[in-house]
Amino acid sequence: MRKAQDRITIGDVAAEAGVSIATVSRVVNGRYGVAPDTSSRVQAVIDDLGYESSLVARSLRSHRTSVIGIIVPDLEPFSTELLKGAARAIHSTGYELIVCAGDGHVGAQVGWERRYLSRLNGTLADGTLLVTPTVVDVAHNAPVVVVDPHAGASPLPTVASQNLEGAMTATDYLIGLGHRRIGFIAGRPDLESARLREQGYLKALERSGIGFDPGLVRVGEYTREATEGPAHELLEMSDPPTAIFAANDVSAIATMDVAQSLGLSVPDDLSVIGFDNILESALSSPSLTTIDQSIQEMGYEATRLLVELIDEPDQEPAHLTLPTELVVRQSCRAVTA
């Protein structure tokens, strides 16, 4: 006797319909070679019992699941925006989407996405999208596309933004407003995007003749928590910066909050510019001037790439770079000389 809590399995259906398990499997999957009347009888039992095949058991056996996995470090503004684009791309491809979220503590668990990847790819998912992973080498030959990759040349297909150009644009914008002491809150050091944004910051400073002051650089790791301390440090210097370029919007918003908690007005006492253009950046007060990297498009293109890769595995890894653009809002202001 089956316990009430147990899930209904293919065996239950088979027993109830008086056929073999294989036959049930055939009608479930619409295979040929089943008599119409047995088929409908089995179908009736399926409907009656409310049977659905277990994704887990099925994929363990068939190694073809029609699902695409997306592995994100956390469900925060950036990745959720990315998901919207991925969902758009997946519609009517025949694939389904399964998102695995880490616990948000990137630092604690380097390589966690490799674990997930191994656990999904080859069994649950036909291909996987890796978002801001902590490692380059995933040691797998299953289809994988990386969004915002780890630092260093990637053997995998990647989708990224014009991080260098965007960062220079941001810094130039502040310089153009007359700022000379410009702080920088860097991103996750392991990511290529963070490296390039810092490099863009440096390059713009050098080019303008202002030069680089190492004392004005801190690391915010792209998160609110990691940004708060460094932002305090920067703003409590004896000769604090008049503007701060934060490597992403989350850090920028955290910086504005810290500034305001210190009694500083943004943008009157401090200009802040971010990077990403997450939705939240338009809602902060003041609204955040930032560099837009069409996040949804990144998700869309990456998913498209992945589906292509699954259907046609032997391709040269593509490396897409999407454009960035300055979005001027209320958080920056010219220095009053």
Next chain:
Amino acid sequence: MRKAQDRITIGDVAAEAGVSIATVSRVVNGRYGVAPDTSSRVQAVIDDLGYESSLVARSLRSHRTSVIGIIVPDLEPFSTELLKGAARAIHSTGYELIVCAGDGHVGAQVGWERRYLSRLNGTLADGTLLVTPTVVDVAHNAPVVVVDPHAGASPLPTVASQNLEGAMTATDYLIGLGHRRIGFIAGRPDLESARLREQGYLKALERSGIGFDPGLVRVGEYTREATEGPAHELLEMSDPPTAIFAANDVSAIATMDVAQSLGLSVPDDLSVIGFDNILESALSSPSLTTIDQSIQEMGYEATRLLVELIDEPDQEPAHLTLPTELVVRQSCRAVTA
């Protein structure tokens, strides 16, 4: 010889380390009864080969996965916002999050989430969060919590907002601005939230003495696509409404777009109010006046409830109702008599 494409399995590790599969399993799961030196030898091989156990195979066998599933019809503004709250709730509970997204075409596949639910619950996930499902009865006794449930009394725990009150507030707000012909774009008819919001609209109209004109009500199903036609109809009437209350923000934004494509100015020629307060509603132009239902909190509370339910299965199903609040922005205006 193993093919290069194949995933590394526990068998590979066992062979390489010269031990049995069982021993590797013990090492992986930290079971007692393994000699220190064999353990470390096996561990070395695991690290070397980059082995990770397959989530699929593991959960098929053990029926305890430490993952919570979330099933959403699509990855759009509402559900992605909900996910942020769910992620917050899951941090440091020891559970992991797996999100399954439908293909967005709710109408086409009634009951799709039941399919997903069966496929996840009992095998992949220890418990499941169902977001705006198309059916009441899920015919399962595994832990399930429903967000924004199907119409009718639910035997399952639910999390919802004060839909009736919120809808009355919205309608009252328009009435207070002097509007008398107020159109309504209804939501997905199968959802309790849609039913209650329509009821709130009616109730407010009745109470104010304006009364209900059936000609001013259309169905937008909570989606942009389904809203566009009905919005056109409403605005091209010979005696069009001066204000429209849309049952969610996506519909409201679509309505504004239709109005503007017709040469109407919002709010000068038409006032529009929404429901949800998704992030996008603050970014539309004009910014959307709406009813806030703290979406993230719904995700947070629902996840909390689900974790409780998993740990303590025999509970009375809780029914949480979260408050709503009017958020005044730029899309409504008093009628100039």
Next chain:
DNA sequence: CTGTTAGCGCATTCAT
């Protein structure tokens, strides 16, 4: 047309 058999990768008895 249908049933029997053999695994998919893993955890868990029961032996040894």
Next chain:
DNA sequence: ATGAATGCGCTAACAG
């Protein structure tokens, strides 16, 4: 302390 054997739910040969 370790290995061999069994089965989770299912699909894919192979028989009949």
